[in-house]
Amino acid sequence: AQKITQTQPGMFVQEKEAVTLDCTYDTSDPSYGLFWYKQPSSGEMIFLIYQGSYDQQNATEGRYSLNFQKARKSANLVISASQLGDSAMYFCAMRERDFNKFYFGSGTKLNVKP
Amino acid sequence: NAGVTQTPKFRVLKTGQSMTLLCAQDMNHEYMYWYRQDPGMGLRLIHYSVGEGTTAKGEVPDGYNVSRLKKQNFLLGLESAAPSQTSVYFCASSYSMVGYGYTFGSGTRLTVV
Numbered sequence: 001a002q003k004i005t006q007t008q009p010g011m012f013v014q015e016k017e018a019v020t021l022d023c024t025y026d027t028s029d030p031s032y033g034l035f036w037y038k039q040p041s042s043g044e045m046i047f048l049i050y051q052g053s054y055d056q057q058n059a060t061e062g063r064y065s066l067n068f069q070k071a072r073k074s075a076n077l078v079i080s081a082s083q084l085g086d087s088a089m090y091f092c093a094m095r096e097r098d099f100n101k102f103y104f105g106s107g108t109k110l111n112v113k114p
Numbered sequence: 115n116a117g118v119t120q121t122p123k124f125r126v127l128k129t130g131q132s133m134t135l136l137c138a139q140d141m142n143h144e145y146m147y148w149y150r151q152d153p154g155m156g157l158r159l160i161h162y163s164v165g166e167g168t169t170a171k172g173e174v175p176d177g178y179n180v181s182r183l184k185k186q187n188f189l190l191g192l193e194s195a196a197p198s199q200t201s202v203y204f205c206a207s208s209y210s211m212v213g214y215g216y217t218f219g220s221g222t223r224l225t226v227v
Contacts, residue, residue, distance in 0.1 A: 035215045045204065045218035052213055091157070095212050102216060104157045 001026050003103035004092050010109045013082045020067070021077040021108045023092030029053075033095045034075040035102070036066065040088040048090075051075060079110075087112045116140050120205050120219035127195040127226045135190040135222050137205030143217070144210045146188035147172075148180060150201040151221075157204070163188055164210065195226045 005024045013019040025034065036048040051059045051066045059066040067076040079086055092105040118139045127133055137146065148160040159172030161180040169180045177199060179191045188207075192199060202223050206216035 031212055033212045033215070037215075037218075043202065043223075044220050045206075045216075047215050047217070050213070050215060093215070095215070097212055106154075106156045 003027065004094055004105035006092055006105035006108050008108045009106070010111070012111050012113055013079075015084060015112055015114050016081055018078060018080045019082055019110065021079070021090050021092075021110065023075045023077065023105060025073050025075060025092075025094050025103075027073075027094065027096055029096040029098075031097050034066070034068070035093040035095070036064070036075075036077045037091045037093060038086075038088045039091065039107075040085075045091075049077070082112045084112050084114060086110060118205055118207055118217050118219040120203075120222050122222060123220065124223050125225070127192075127224065129195060129197060129226060131195050132191070132193050133195065133224075134192075135203055135205075135224075137188045137190070137207075137219055139186055139188075139207040139217070141207065141217065142185070143207035144185075145208045146182065147206045147208075147216070148178070148188065148190045149204045149206065150174065151204060152201050160190065160203075195224075197226045200224060200226045 032053045034051045038046045049061045049064045051068045058068050063080045065078045089107045089109050091107045093102045121136045147162040149157045158174045163169045163182040166185040181189045202221050204221050205219040208216050
């Protein structure tokens with residue numbers, strides 16, 4: 001089974017609108033971390049936001065927030081007030097207590113339209 | 115600046131040539147990783163290391179070798195390059211805790227002709 005599933009290969013959003021990028025995960029480990037990374041066309045991988053499995057509140061970092069629904073095993077990224085510079089590929093990832101490696105989703109390519 | 119440094123950034127190889135990609139981190143991270151990224155296939159783990167002197171195979175290790183003689187460096191070698199190894203290679207490092215993410219290098223774009 002896929003550990004991380006991102007079902008939206010591509011999305012469009014109008015500038016200044018909010019957008020939600022979906023991510024579901026699969027784990028039986030009670031302790032895990034969820035991460036989102038941004039990869040612009042320049043290619044580097046940029047860390048955006050982290051949510052721990054025991055965190056009671058949803059993580060927020062500026063315009064980014066993580067909508068964490070533990071029972072549904074979903075960790076959707078919400079970008080508020082989209083900007084043209086948000087156009088990029090976005091990856092959801094998970095790390096379990098067997099923390100030798102991350103599990104990455106296949107990514108969602110976001111295009112922000114002016 | 116603290117972080118993960120990959121060299122080189124770009125390289126073109128002929129089939130059968132060898133090369134080494136260097137990854138250096140100055141954050142005292144225990145764990146280091148090599149990934150390749152191909153269109154439509156996401157990030158795939160090649161090899162990783164959980165500490166100085168240790169290495170382990172990832173998802174797609176064939177055709178690659180690695181070494182971690184010093185904690186801060188993780189080398190990826192291609193002994194006999196093949197066109198199928200054309201890819202973007204990322205190095206990453208991390209602490210050995212579930213709450214820590216990766217710090218990625220800027221990537222190496224390798225083309226094998």
